[in-house]
Amino acid sequence: MAVHKNTPRQSLTVVDNRTGKSYELPITHNSVLATDIKKIKAEPSPTDTAEDETKQGLRVYDPAYMNTAVVQSKITYINGLEGILRYRGYPIEQLVQKSNFLETAYLLIYGELPTEPQYADWQSEVGQHTFVHTDIEGLLKSFRYDSHPMSMLTAGFAALGAFAPEANPSLRGQKLYTAAASGDMESLKVLDKQILRILGKAPTLAAASYRMRQGRPFNRPAQGLSYTGNFLHLLDTLSDAGKPYTPHPVLEKALDALFIIHADHEVNCSTATVLQVGSSLVDPYSVVAAGCAALYGPSHGGASESAIRMLMEIGSPENVPAFMKDVEARKRVLVGFGHRVYKNVDPRSTAIRQLAEDVFKVTGRNKLLDTALELARYARESDFMRSRNLYPNVDFYSGLIYQAMGFPLDFYPVLFAVPRCVGWLAHWRQQMLTPSGVKIWRPRQLYVGSGEREYVEARERERKEGATVFDAPVQVHHGGDSKRNLLAVGRVRARL
Ligand SMILES: CC(C)(COP(=O)(O)OP(=O)(O)OC[C@H]1O[C@@H](n2cnc3c(N)ncnc32)[C@H](O)[C@@H]1OP(=O)(O)O)[C@@H](O)C(=O)NCCC(=O)NCCS
Structure with missing residues (x-):
C-alpha cells in the first residue's frame, strides 16, 4: 500500500488523566483493539472497588x-x-x-x-x-x-x-x-x-x-x-x-x-x-x-x-x-x-x-x-x-x-x-x-454487586432492610393444581 506524504498517522493518542501517561493505539479498519485499551493501567482511586481490577487495565464497557x-x-x-x-x-x-x-x-x-x-x-x-x-x-x-x-x-x-x-x-x-x-x-x-x-x-x-x-x-x-x-x-x-x-x-x-x-x-x-x-x-x-x-x-x-x-x-x-x-x-x-x-x-x-x-x-x-x-x-x-x-x-x-x-x-x-x-x-x-x-468467546463484565462478605447461618439471618419485590421470589400460582390438592398440601386454608 502506498503511503502518501500527508497521510495522517493511523493511530489514536489517549492521555490517561489518572496517571498523565499517554498511549498511542494503532487504528486498523477504523477500529482500535480492545486489548490495547487493557494496556492502560493505573493505581486504584479511592472510589474504585477491588472488583474494578484497576491495576489489571482499562476495560471497554459496551452493554x-x-x-x-x-x-x-x-x-x-x-x-x-x-x-x-x-x-x-x-x-x-x-x-x-x-x-x-x-x-x-x-x-x-x-x-x-x-x-x-x-x-x-x-x-x-x-x-x-x-x-x-x-x-x-x-x-x-x-x-x-x-x-x-x-x-x-x-x-x-x-x-x-x-x-x-x-x-x-x-x-x-x-x-x-x-x-x-x-x-x-x-x-x-x-x-x-x-x-x-x-x-x-x-x-x-x-x-x-x-x-x-x-x-x-x-x-x-x-x-x-x-x-x-x-x-x-x-x-x-x-x-x-x-x-x-x-x-x-x-x-x-x-x-x-x-x-x-x-x-x-x-x-x-x-x-x-x-x-x-x-x-x-x-x-x-x-x-x-x-x-x-x-x-x-x-x-x-x-x-x-x-x-x-x-x-x-x-x-x-x-x-x-x-x-x-x-x-x-x-x-x-x-x-x-x-x-x-x-x-x-x-x-x-x-x-x-x-x-x-x-x-x-x-x-x-x-x-x-x-x-x-x-x-x-x-x-x-x-x-x-x-x-x-x-x-x-x-x-x-x-x-x-x-x-x-x-x-x-x-x-x-x-x-x-x-x-x-x-x-x-x-x-x-x-x-x-x-x-x-x-x-472461545468470553466477554467481560463490570461487577457492581456486594464486596466480599461472610456466610451467615440460617438462624441468624434477617430480612434485608429496604428489600423490594425483586429481592426474593414472588409467590406464584400453581395453575395445574386442583383445589382438593391445594387444600391437602395446605397451600390454601380450609374454611371450616
Ligand atoms: C429493532 C429495535 C429493537 C432496535 O432497537 P435499538 O436500536 O436498541 O433502538 P432503541 O431501543 O435505542 O430506540 C431508540 C429510541 O426509539 C424508540 N423506539 C425504537 N423503536 C421503536 C418502535 N418500533 N416504536 C416506538 N418507539 C421506538 C425507543 O423507545 C427509543 O426512544 P428514546 O430515545 O426516547 O428512549 C427497536 O427499534 C424495536 O423494538 N422495534 C420494534 C420491533 C421490530 O420491528 N423488530 C424487528 C427488527 S428487524
Whole structure:
C-alpha cells in the first residue's frame, strides 16, 4: 500500500488523566483493539472497588454491543445510514431480481457466485440431504398439537445432531472442524457435509412442524423442484394420487425472494449467538438450534408476527391516530419500525414492496394493507418517529405477504429461520476456517454487586432492610393444581 506524504498517522493518542501517561493505539479498519485499551493501567482511586481490577487495565464497557466489532467478516456489508445491504459485495436488490435462493446461499457460504456446473452439483447435493431419519418424525409427533412451530424447529435441529455422531467434536475430537483451516481435507469434508445436511433438512423439519399442527402426515421431500418449491410441496401437498405437485410460480418466486432477503444480515442477534456458541467448538446442529432460539424472540424474528397482530388490533385506518398517540406517549412500540443499524431506510423493505404487489395480484389484497399504509404514512409525518429515525423495517411488509399467502401467524419466525440457516452456516464456516484458530468467546463484565462478605447461618439471618419485590421470589400460582390438592398440601386454608 502506498503511503502518501500527508497521510495522517493511523493511530489514536489517549492521555490517561489518572496517571498523565499517554498511549498511542494503532487504528486498523477504523477500529482500535480492545486489548490495547487493557494496556492502560493505573493505581486504584479511592472510589474504585477491588472488583474494578484497576491495576489489571482499562476495560471497554459496551452493554448490548452498541459499538463493538467482534469479528472480521467477508460475508455481508450493511451501511445503516445509506440503506445499503450487500452479500459478498452484490447489492441485495440485484440478487432479489436476478438470483435464486440456492444460488445466493452458495454465494454467502463460499464467497462467489457458482459457475453453471458448480450450481448443478450444489443443487443436487442439497437435494440429496433433504430426508430426515424417521425417528426425528417421531420426536416432532411427540409435541402437543398446539406447540409453537419454533419450539419444534429448535428441538428438531438439536436432535439432528444426535443422529450424526461423526459430526460431533465432543466425540470425534476438538479439532474436527478447525483443522480445516490448515488445509485438512477430511476436516473440510465433514464441515461441508454438515452444511449440506442442515440446508437440505431445514425445510423438511420446518414443514413437519407445520403439518404436525394440522394432524397431517409428513410429506417426503421431492426432487426436481427449487428449494422453495420443495418447501411448498412439503407444506402443502395433500395426496400423491396421480398429479405431481407444482407450486404457483408467483408464490414460489415471492417466497424465494423473501428467502434471499432473510438469508443473512451480518452479526445480528441470532448470528452473534451462533458465533458465541460456535466458539465453544460444539457441533453445528447445536449451533443452529441456538440460532433458532435467539431468532424466536419478539425483538428479532418474532417481529413480523407481532406486526400483523398489531395491525389486527388496530383494525382499520381510522384507528391509526389513536394508536399512534399511544406510541408517541411511549405506551406502545410500533412493531415493524426501527432498526439497530438502519437509521434511514431498510433496503430489504424496499426490495419486497414490489413482491407484495405481485403476491396480492394472485392472492387478493391483504385486508390489513390499508391500515399498514396509513400507519406508514402517519409515521412518516410523526415528529416522534422522525426524530428517532424510525422507518419501516423488513418485518413490516413481510408479514403482510406471509398472511396473504395463507401462512399461520406463528409460522412467520420459521419462514425467517429456514433461510437464515444459510447466514448462520456462512458465519460458522468462516469462524471454523479462521487461520489463527478459534478462540472461545468470553466477554467481560463490570461487577457492581456486594464486596466480599461472610456466610451467615440460617438462624441468624434477617430480612434485608429496604428489600423490594425483586429481592426474593414472588409467590406464584400453581395453575395445574386442583383445589382438593391445594387444600391437602395446605397451600390454601380450609374454611371450616
Ligand atoms: C429493532 C429495535 C429493537 C432496535 O432497537 P435499538 O436500536 O436498541 O433502538 P432503541 O431501543 O435505542 O430506540 C431508540 C429510541 O426509539 C424508540 N423506539 C425504537 N423503536 C421503536 C418502535 N418500533 N416504536 C416506538 N418507539 C421506538 C425507543 O423507545 C427509543 O426512544 P428514546 O430515545 O426516547 O428512549 C427497536 O427499534 C424495536 O423494538 N422495534 C420494534 C420491533 C421490530 O420491528 N423488530 C424487528 C427488527 S428487524
